[in-house]
Structures are given as C-alpha cells and as structure tokens.
Amino acid sequence: MEAKQQVGLCSVCFHLSADPVCEICRSPSRDPDTVCVVADSRDVIALEKTREYKGKYHVLGGLISPMDGIGPDQLHISPLVRRISQQKIQEVILAISPSVEGDTTTLYVGQLLKPFTKVTRIAFGLPMGGDLEYADEVTLARALEGRRELE
C-alpha cells in the first residue's frame, strides 16, 4: 500500500518513479541525446538489466488499440513529440514488440518524430544460441526483413 502511494510517474519520461523526475532522467552520466521509446515501465526494467543502453527513455504507457478504446491521446505521445522537437535529440530508438498493435504504434510514433530526428527501431530475429534450422518461419521472415550489411 505504501509503495503504491509513493510511486507515481516521472514527469519527463513517464517511467515509474517516487520522485517527480526519475533517477534515469536526472542522471548526469547518461547520454541525453538518445531516447528509447517503450510501451511499458517493465520494458525499461528489462532493458536496464542488460546494462548495455546508456541513453534515456520514454514510456508510452500502452499500445494503440481501438478495440480497448486506446488511441494516441490515451498514451504519452504528445509529451514525447514535444520532448523530441524541443531538445536536440540525435536518435530515437523505438523498442516496441512486433505485434499488430505494437507495429501500428511504432509506425504512428515514427511518422510523428521523423521530421525532428533520426528514428530507428530495434531488430527482431533469432534468439542467441538458437539454430537457424530450428527457427520458425515467422521469426526467420522477420530476421530477413531486418538484415543489414556486413561491416
């Protein structure tokens, strides 16, 4: 109960936070030029566990789903657009799962942000330790779609 009362949302990125501005947004050691957009606070926690990402986040609070009455206005999309257009952000990474609703949200947000900065989306493909011959068709098709040039 106490935790529930204390925890609110960060006013900048909308991640769960006890303070008005969350630890990640306040941290001086994090790259302020990169913003990773996710659907849910749980995704921030998952990405943080990797300790590979050093930029900042933006939590949308869900996915576009008209069946559930969720449109762009129900998500934290306009604060994101404001944030990106007003600050000098180098890159926005869209890290949203590849479901029908996720893809729609990615396309929608991507179009709004493209005029202001470089927009990328995370790749979907084979799991580590996964053998190509055992990968299913859906995953393989996605992996092919997201292929890139050998460096």
Place this chain on the structure above:
Amino acid sequence: MYLKTLHLRQFRNYREQQVDFLAPKTILVGDNAQGKSNLLEAVELLATLRSHRAMRDRELVLDGETAGQIVATLQRETGITDLGITLRNTGRRTVALNSETLRRQLDFLGVMNAVQFSSLDLELVRGGPGQRRNWIDTLLTQLEPIYAYILQQYNTVLRQRNALLRQQNASSSGAEPQIDLAELAVWDSQLAAIGARVIRRRARVLDRLAPLAQSWHQAISNHTELLDVKYAPNVPLEQDDSAVVQQAFLDKLGQRAIAEQHQGTTLVGPHRDEIEFIINQTPARQYGSQGQQRTLVLSIKLAELKLIELVIGEPPLLLLDDVLAELDLNRQNKLLETIQDRFQTLITTTHLGAFDTQWLKSSQILTVESGHIKF
C-alpha cells in the same frame, strides 16, 4: 502418411477409446448419432486445429467434463510422431508433439494432413462466399502453416480498424471531435500490407488447384463439362507483386472511405473475397444441377488430395463422412479408383451394402455404437 493409432479421452461422446488402424482403409459403420463423425472430427482437428462442425471447444468435450483429449501416433516417411491436443471448456487449448507441449499452436500445423469430404461440402457450391473463403483458408493452412499466422494477424488488424471506424462513426454524429486521420492511415497501411499477403497466397493456391480440379471434373463428367475455378478478390489483383497489390488495396480504401465512415466498418479487403465455380461458362452456384454440383465438389476434393500430395510429398489422409452413399456408381468408382491403397482413408457409413465386396475384404471394419468402437 499413415495414422497408426488414435486415442480419444472425453472427446464428444467418447469417454475413453483406443483405435488401432490396421488397414489403409477403415470403414466405420453404425446408426446415426453414435459417434462416427466425431471420430473423423478428431482427425480433422489433428490436421487443421479446426472443426467444421464445432463453434466452441466446449462442444468438443464430453458432457459433464471440463477437458478432453485427442492423442495420435502418425507414421511419416521421416519417422513416427506423437500428436496430442487437449481441449478445455474454457476454450484454452494445449497442443503437443512427441509429448512436448508447444508454445505456439502454429508449430503443430502441417505435421499431419487430411482432406475431409462430407455431405456438408455441397455447401461449398451452394452456400455463401464465407464458406468458400473458409475452405481455401483451411487448405492453405495445411500447405503453408505460416498462413494461419498471417490470417490471424489480418483478422486482428481488421477488428482494430473496425473498432476505430465505429468510434468515429459514433463521435461524428455528436459534437465530438472528428477522426484522427493519421491513426487511420497507419491502420490502412497495416491492413493493406497484411491483406496483400492473404490475397497473394490465396491467388497462388487457386492457380495450382484450378487445373487439377478441371481435369478431374472433365474425367468424371466424361468430357462433357468444363470447370473453371476462379478467384474473385475484392481488391483487384493485376500483378503478383506485393507493392502493386498494396497500392491497389490503398487506392480502393480511398475510393470507399466515405462509405466506410458512414457504415463504420471495413468494406475493402480479402474478408470480402469470392471464389467462383463456373461450369461451361455458367455459375454453378445458381444454375448447376444437383449432379453437376456433386461432381464439382468431388473434383475439388480430389484436386485437394493431389495438391497436398504434390506439395507435402506424401499422400494425405482422406476422410469420407457419409458421402459414398450420395454418389452414383460412376462417381463412386472414380473416387475409389483414385484412392486405391495410396491414401489412408477413413469412411463412415450407415450401411455396408453400398460397398463393393472387393473393398470390404481389404478394409478394416469397425462398428460404432453410442461412443464405443467394436473391432
């Protein structure tokens, strides 16, 4: 492929029944409503995860029980596979291959293949376009399991887009703000992208099936009739190219935009496709005689059998539900000649009288009586 054993547990009217298939042909004989078709339905579920008779899994579970099970052993050229489906009243299904539960049902499809032919199949000619779309989707799912995933995605986009159109429909009647055109545009492009995949796969399978069905129909009608199976997609398909189909899709969405807003539903897309059966340049649906329609359905079923064998590389199972009696001798013989011993065949009938004695001799005959099978 050969289905060696089938075990039904609390499935339909079977409490616990083991069946060992000992001959390429099995005849299930019994009065009506004893469970003959239920057994074929179990095989159909193993092949397609669909039933053409049940709307909900609840109907598939024995009355008074919460869950039922179908377990089978299948011999293929590559080896033996155990298949299992658990059905629950709640509708949640579990599927397993070699006793390992699969995370996705998609991976279960394509292991076993079957063509079902029942007296209900005349509806394929006489019924509405939904019946024919359902038929081609079931066939595609067996040939290209990934199609099940594409179709499910398409249906999700369709439902979402319809919900959006309905909202806007409701709000435009009041003083509420109008449509978010940007959001609708994103749903449009999703619908067109996934819809184009559905359309192209349907077109491709019909291209391969049509000549097979045509030659069967010619043979059965003694070269008096010419059958054309034609795909009539709602979105015009001029070229089998993803970008072209998507553009045609978007163009048509643009043309129908006002009607869609007015009706609050999606009017463009493969969910409104039609498949036309034409005999001697006349639509079989309206003008075909009973006999022509029966020949047509038989030709299509034989074509399915052939196509699956071509694509999979092994003959599928054939399920004949109460149809032999409805076919005249000429058509019966054509069917039996084709089957011979190449296709494992499960046949249900109320009387053994209609069968050739040669046939009876080489078949395993099982008697079905109120949910029990006697050997």
